[in-house]
Amino acid sequence: MTDKPDLGKFGSFGRGVTPAQAKDIEALGYGSVWVGGSPPAELDWVEPILENTTTLKVATGIVNIWSAAPGPVAESFHRIDKAYPGRFLLGIGVGHPEATSEYQKPIDALRGYLDKLDEYGVPKNRRVIAALGPQVLKLSAARSAGAHPYLTTPEHTAEARALLGPDAFLAPEHKAILTTDADKAREVGRGALDIYLNLQNYLNSWKRLGFTDEDVARPGSDRLVDAVVAYGTPEQIAARLTAHLDAGADHVPVQVLTSSDKLVDALAALAGPLGLK
Amino acid sequence: MSAKPDLGRFASFGMGVTPEEASAIEALGYGAVWVAGSPPAELDWVEPALAQTSTLKLATGIVNIWTARPEAVATSFHRIEKAYPGRFLLGVGVGHPEADAQFTKPLNALNTYLDVLDEHDVPTDRRVLAALGPQVLQLSARRSAGAHPVLVTPEHTARARELMGPDAFLAPAVPVVPTTDAEQARAVGRKMLELYLGLSNYLNNWKRLGFTEEDIARPGSDRLVDSLLVYGTPETIASRLKEHLDAGADHVPVQLLTSPANVIPTLADLAGPLGLG
Numbered sequence: 001m002t003d004k005p006d007l008g009k010f011g012s013f014g015r016g017v018t019p020a021q022a023k024d025i026e027a028l029g030y031g032s033v034w035v036g037g038s039p040p041a042e043l044d045w046v047e048p049i050l051e052n053t054t055t056l057k058v059a060t061g062i063v064n065i066w067s068a069a070p071g072p073v074a075e076s077f078h079r080i081d082k083a084y085p086g087r088f089l090l091g092i093g094v095g096h097p098e099a100t101s102e103y104q105k106p107i108d109a110l111r112g113y114l115d116k117l118d119e120y121g122v123p124k125n126r127r128v129i130a131a132l133g134p135q136v137l138k139l140s141a142a143r144s145a146g147a148h149p150y151l152t153t154p155e156h157t158a159e160a161r162a163l164l165g166p167d168a169f170l171a172p173e174h175k176a177i178l179t180t181d182a183d184k185a186r187e188v189g190r191g192a193l194d195i196y197l198n199l200q201n202y203l204n205s206w207k208r209l210g211f212t213d214e215d216v217a218r219p220g221s222d223r224l225v226d227a228v229v230a231y232g233t234p235e236q237i238a239a240r241l242t243a244h245l246d247a248g249a250d251h252v253p254v255q256v257l258t259s260s261d262k263l264v265d266a267l268a269a270l271a272g273p274l275g276l277k
Numbered sequence: 278m279s280a281k282p283d284l285g286r287f288a289s290f291g292m293g294v295t296p297e298e299a300s301a302i303e304a305l306g307y308g309a310v311w312v313a314g315s316p317p318a319e320l321d322w323v324e325p326a327l328a329q330t331s332t333l334k335l336a337t338g339i340v341n342i343w344t345a346r347p348e349a350v351a352t353s354f355h356r357i358e359k360a361y362p363g364r365f366l367l368g369v370g371v372g373h374p375e376a377d378a379q380f381t382k383p384l385n386a387l388n389t390y391l392d393v394l395d396e397h398d399v400p401t402d403r404r405v406l407a408a409l410g411p412q413v414l415q416l417s418a419r420r421s422a423g424a425h426p427v428l429v430t431p432e433h434t435a436r437a438r439e440l441m442g443p444d445a446f447l448a449p450a451v452p453v454v455p456t457t458d459a460e461q462a463r464a465v466g467r468k469m470l471e472l473y474l475g476l477s478n479y480l481n482n483w484k485r486l487g488f489t490e491e492d493i494a495r496p497g498s499d500r501l502v503d504s505l506l507v508y509g510t511p512e513t514i515a516s517r518l519k520e521h522l523d524a525g526a527d528h529v530p531v532q533l534l535t536s537p538a539n540v541i542p543t544l545a546d547l548a549g550p551l552g553l554g
Contacts, residue, residue, distance in 0.1 A: 040346040041317065067344035069317035096472075195373075198475035218475070218495070 003125045004169045004250060005089050005145050007032040007057045010241065010274050012267055013173050013253035014260075016045060019052035024264045026056040029276025033057075034148075034173070034253040038064035038095055041072035043080065050084040061148055061173065061253065062093035062130045065113040074120030081126070090122060091148050093130025096199045107135055114143045128171065132156075132205040134163060141168040146250075148173065151196055151228050154247040155209055161248025171251040172244050177231040178256065178266050185231035188257050190219045193228070229257070238273030280402040281446045281527060282366050282422050284309040284334045287518065287551050289544055290450045290530035293322065296329035301541050306553030309334040311425075311450065311530040315341035315372055318349035320357065327361040338425055338450060338530065339370035339407045342390040351397030358403075367399060368425050370407025373476045384412060391420045405448065409433075409482040411440055418445040423527075425450065428473060430504050431524040433486055438525030449521050450530040454508040455543045462508035465534050467496045470505070506534075515550030 008031020016035050017025065025033060033049060033056060046058050063073055073090070080088045092113065094106040104112075110129070117127065129140035131147040137160050140147040146169030147160060157172050164170060175192060177185045196202040197218045206216050206224065215221040230240035244252045256266045271277075285308020294302070294310045302310055310326065316337060323335050340350055350367070357365045369390060371383040387406070394404065406417035408424040414437050417424040423446030424437060434449050441447065452469060454462040473479040474495045483493050483501065492498040507517040521529045531547070533540050548554050 038315075038341075038344045040344055040349070042346050042349065064315075064344060067315045067317055067341060069319050069321075072317070072319065072349075195475055198472055 007251045011253040013255040019048045022049040023052045026053045028271045034059045034061040036061045038067050041068035043076040046080050050087050057087050059089035060091040062091040064095040070113050070116035074122050077122050090127040137163050145169040153227050154243040157244045157247040157249045170249050172249050173253045175229045175255045176237050180232055186225050189225045189229035192257055193220050234269045234273045284528045288530040290532040294326055296325045299326040300329045303330045303333040305548045311336045311338040313338045315344050318345035320353040323357050327364050334364050336366035337368045339368040341372040347390050347393035351399050354399050367404040414440050422446040428505050431520040434521045434524040434526045447526050448528040449526055450532050452506045452532045452534055454534045463502050466502045466506040470497050511546045511550045
């Protein structure tokens with residue numbers, strides 16, 4: 001008996017969708033929409049999406065613990081959950097603290113934040129934690145439904161599953177570009193990776209996965225880019241994304257790297273190969 | 278007649294401040310404490326610091342427009358202003374958007390944010406904008422008290438003054454490493470710069486100031502590091518900081534790159550050479 005969140009097998013991950021897009025995404029058979037980018041604590045964009053859909057789940061990927069206080073976030077959670085019971089999943093994380101932030105260890109700050117969410121009655125199984133390394137992965141299993149890794153590979157998913165055990169929810173984001181032109185895909189992929197190639201937590205995560213210093217040096221080796229960005233035909237992309245499920249993921253939020261107006265078409269192209277209705 | 282904010286000539290700039298630290302900083306003759314790092318909209322750390330001091334000003338450097346809703350920030354402003362009239366300055370900025378944030382142009386988003394602050398009666402002369410390039414500098418003079426540039430040189434300050442005119446408030450923050458060991462200072466500086474060496478808004482700004490591609494390639498040339506960071510004896514540091522005042526700055530927030538325990542002692546060492554007290 002587990003009370004894992006059920007978001008279907010695949011979701012759409014991005015900077016935000018309109019209610020109309022959300023409806024299309026639901027109709028294509030995707031189970032969720034994840035919204036990235038450290039949104040403000042009010043989360044007032046969630047209800048319009050839920051209102052325009054019937055079963056779609058909305059998740060944050062992530063609310064940044066440094067920029068959104070837990071009290072207001074908990075208030076938003078309860079407001080949303082009251083109107084749309086069970087359809088919102090609160091993803092939180094430490095983001096990438098500025099280089100000068102040395103006042104508190106991120107994991108301690110995360111624990112403090114979770115304590116507050118406990119106090120404010122946000123259920124453990126309705127939250128997930130952005131996690132890459134073993135410490136935060138374990139914390140995610142202990143104090144939330146599970147983990148939402150970012151820019152990882154199926155090998156990471158398998159290791160995370162082994163570490164977390166079968167009952168934890170595991171939802172690794174994966175990037176996709178609908179093109180069979182490898183050069184073009186790598187160029188777009190490098191654009192998306194650029195900022196992360198500067199961030200120690202990502203560099204460490206990739207090195208733990210066996211990437212070398214050369215692989216993770218900017219602008220990132222082909223090997224690295226090809227591992228964290230799926231491209232090719234829809235069938236090839238779907239196979240890459242499905243590899244996360246095979247490795248132990250419960251749910252894969254797919255971040256299609258395209259402009260907002262082409263998002264739904266791209267998700268439509270992938271729906272068949274992904275085995276969605 | 279200018280309604281420029283008066284924060285004295287120098288301030289401490291850091292990731293946070295305890296009320297006890299604020300009290301000690303005020304006693305040393307610094308006029309303000311700036312707090313960086315995209316804080317949550319509630320700003321509930323401001324009042325305790327103001328309660329413990331009598332003339333010290335507090336400023337945000339900056340509230341991030343992507344992570345803190347303007348309505349909530351305006352509410353915090355009025356709450357603080359009512360309790361401690363005239364002692365809080367609201368710095369706002371676009372931070373560094375994630376690589377995949379392509380949905381809204383930062384300048385448009387900033388204008389919209391200022392519209393909402395207007396609607397909620399946050400006075401123009403009680404806010405400042407994080408600004409580097411000419412467009413945002415001009416916007417800061419028009420729609421706020423002025424600009425709060427970071428990681429800039431006195432040349433940038435002179436150009437900004439010329440662009441903004443005499444009535445705009447100009448407060449460039451300068452990182453300081455309290456050591457006479459150039460190698461050590463550069464090592465600390467490079468660590469701090471690492472994140473920024475991947476952000477195109479900073480790279481573009483440095484190129485406008487005449488730094489070459491080689492200067493700004495990671496890990497940053499000695500020339501770049503020595504221009505953006507200040508180190509040496511307290512007297513040397515003070516004279517470098519005063520260059521910003523001579524170039525047209527009204528106020529210089531000093532960002533000490535040292536351990537939290539060492540901040541107050543170092544500010545004390547600098548107070549004399551800076552002519553405070």
